[in-house]
Amino acid sequence: MTRVVITGIGACTAVGDDSKTCFTEFVKGTQGNQPLKQLDASKFNKPNAYEREDQGEAGKARSSHFLIRAITEAMEEVPEIESETVPVYVGTGLRELRTLEVSALQNEPTDVADLDFSKAVKSVLPNCGNVYTLSNACAASNYALALAFDQIKLGRTKMAVVAGCDTLTASMFGLLDRVNPNMPTAVQVMEKSRQGVLMGDGGVAIVLESEESAKSRQQSILAEVNSVGLSTDAVHETAPDQPGIERAITEAFAQANIDKQDIDLIYVHGTGTELNDSVESKALSNFYQTIERKPAISGIKAMTGHTSGASGCIGVMSAVESILNSVVPPTPGTSAPLDEVTDFPIYAQSHKAPIKHVQVNAFGFGGVNSVVLVSEYKESGYV
Amino acid sequence: MSNTYSILSCELYKPEMAGNEIPCIAEAENVHLHYKTASKLLGRKGLRYKDEATLMALVAAQQILASAPSLSDAQKDATAIIVSSNLGNVDTVLKTAQTIAQEHVDATSAMDLPNASSNSISASISIVNQLRGPNLMLCNGQSSGDDALQLAMDLIDTQRAERVLVIGVEVSNDVIAQYIAPSVPRFHGACGYLLESSTVARAEQVVKLHQGEQAIAENLITDEEIKTLCNDASGAAGVLKIKLACEYASKREPRSVSAHSQYWQIS
Structure with missing residues (x-):
């Protein structure tokens, strides 16, 4: 393949x-x-x-x-x-x-x-x-x-x-x-x-x-894209839907050759709105509930604002840099995280750690959900 | 990977047009579709704040799905949507921007929020028809309708979807006439089709797309032909080509279309 x-x-x-x-x-x-x-x-x-x-x-x-x-x-x-x-x-x-x-x-x-x-x-x-x-x-x-x-x-x-x-x-x-x-x-x-x-x-x-x-071409390889899961809520024009988001996450892992316990870091969609963050945190809490060591969470939009259609791949770019530099960026402005994600490390200062596999979330108006899994490039693969 | 695809149904909707075939467009006026009219046609409420492109696309979608074999819940999960439109939400965007410039953001209507995003058309079709496959809004200029065919085939080939509902829609109104160049007569309506891989096509009588060589280009439906029949259809032009080809196919006169460098005979 x-x-x-x-x-x-x-x-x-x-x-x-x-x-x-x-x-x-x-x-x-x-x-x-x-x-x-x-x-x-x-x-x-x-x-x-x-x-x-x-x-x-x-x-x-x-x-x-x-x-x-x-x-x-x-x-x-x-x-x-x-x-x-x-x-x-x-x-x-x-x-x-x-x-x-x-x-x-x-x-x-x-x-x-x-x-x-x-x-x-x-x-x-x-x-x-x-x-x-x-x-x-x-x-x-x-x-x-x-x-x-x-x-x-x-x-x-x-x-x-x-x-x-x-x-x-x-x-x-x-x-x-x-x-x-x-x-x-x-x-x-x-x-x-x-x-x-x-x-x-x-x-x-x-x-x-x-x-x-x-x-x-002997081109240096920065990272591997493991899979991209897509889903459509078909529920509401602007409000997010937890089952729809969970379908995108599930699909991404179904196509990937890694499991949820392999994920070190999640770049969340995290728009800072009442609804998105509430629904996204519930979906993550639900999906990762069986995992003891929860992946870290980073929210780039605290730094960039919501860059709309660009935001998903800005997350993918950050995933690549996190893998290459072994670092989790902080999420400034988050001192009391939502109850659903208190088990997930969210840092006030950057945190050095080996990062091999990253989940990147991006959800949009109209109930369009996407989840990308980015992995450290290893010639031998992960199977 | 499939080299043959089937079109299960193909429909054209233009408000108050007599007939439903491409040649009828020449005789038809561009009539504004009121949400109450759309509500009657669709048999549902809650359409008051949809823009006109969304309303027309919803009517076309309903007609396309009604003329194809009905879909089970599992089949709806595997049905993707691609909408192609360049001018879809131009009127909402400009109305809102002008209200803000002349008055203040407090004078805008919160109900316009969904329409400020260009994908409100494809999203609305998914919600109304409960189609949960990949949902793509393509705003890719003049080639957008041709691209929609290519991307629909890609979604089937990659097994992200079993079938794809493709809709092309454009609006022509005073706002478009004033603020969109070039100033030309424009197509006002929605057109679309339901595409499946021939290996899973659920109906016996279907129109098939066979991949062909460039030699079949002599029967090619060109951009110019669509412009002559439909006016400038922008993002809907490529979708109208498929409709015209289906009309020829029903008369047993196969024509072909091209999407990128590939040629497809429709018969």
Whole structure:
């Protein structure tokens, strides 16, 4: 069976311009929440967001800009991605809808072709294969990862680029503000006194390839993708569903060659909302109830905010870095974790430990759930 | 891996259009679908805050599922959904952004929250029809409908799903006309099909997709042909190609479609 490995990564968030800086800041527990800048703060109740400084083109094409930055970084490690046989799967919650908003407020139309990311990808990878823009809410980049992973497993492509990108839209930031009576200033992951979600800017790119393809070029292998579990709740447009989440976790392990007791670390979806964190913690508590030594939990959104469609693969990027650097990033802002996860270590400071297997959760509006299992690359495998 | 796929049903829905075949589109106006009308067609409540793209897609989905053999609960678990649309939630996004710019976030409607996410269409179809397989929202520009066919076949080949409900939907209204370029007559409606691997297809009379060589390209349904018949259908264009091919197949005149570099004869 073909093994799928990660050979290149790139990322940018509110706390870093590249994947190494992002992860270094995650380990320090640096939080990127700042007073709102890209949107007119006087129009909203929530004062903060996790934005990046780069403006884009007068506030337009910012998601594309983050995507290009991340792909460019990944390409430095794996220049071969610029080949006509390499497909690119881009997961995004909000596409370039911010560009549409900015243009419309200036009474200018937006070209349909500027709503997706084909142009942005082709600007850095002019010779790449098919480009897919998949708008699967906050699970989008992990869904993109699933599609690419499957293609490599089936032997239809040796290599694929998986990416995610998102920026704040006034409509999504505003409606999340509208429905939350609390006043969060930061995301507090699985904390009892959490106040709700705040959005963040982010871009991420991951080069996936078959083990054989990487070895044939003596490419250094960063980690292995063990499996990707997907599920759909079919219950509610915005509220999460515990059985749906549990199905995604179960499916991921059913496809993997490791068991739950092998997991050292879980990058939770952890949005800091009342509902998500409550349901996700119950699902984890239930799934891991037979495991005595619970895996550690880390909540990246405390540092980056909710980067929407990019967040899943930012978790995968962090999983790779945790494996390579043997470290669990802290989860700042979580001092009294929810009762369901008190047995799972959640650190206030970074924690050094060998990390071999990591679970990455990403769940989205519409009940789309994804769980990725990332493993240390071992030539002999795990069976 | 399958080289043959079956289409169990294929339907086109355009509000108040007489007839249900592609040539009828030329004579039809773009009529706004009110949620009460959709509610009657679907026989269910709770649709008041769905955007128009979602309403049209829900009607098309119901028609497609009704004309195929019914699905057991286990089969629903193994049924994926792919929706292709570029303009689906543009109106909700712009209405909300304009309200915030002109007034304040407090003037927006909390009921619009689900529609601020582009996948509200595919999510709604899963909820209404209890289809729990992988759920994909594809917003991939002009090729999006062609890509949907390819990804549907991929989901079947990888055994993530036994069958895939594919829907293409676009809206044409004043907001789109003002804020989306190019300014052209646009398709307003939803179209879709139910795709299964031929090895498990549950009906005897089905339309089959056979993989073919480029030589069958002479019967290819082109983007231009769809544009002439349906106007600019954007993310729905590739799905309308399948509908047109199914209509030709029923007249025993096989046509073909291409998805990426592969050619499929539909007969």
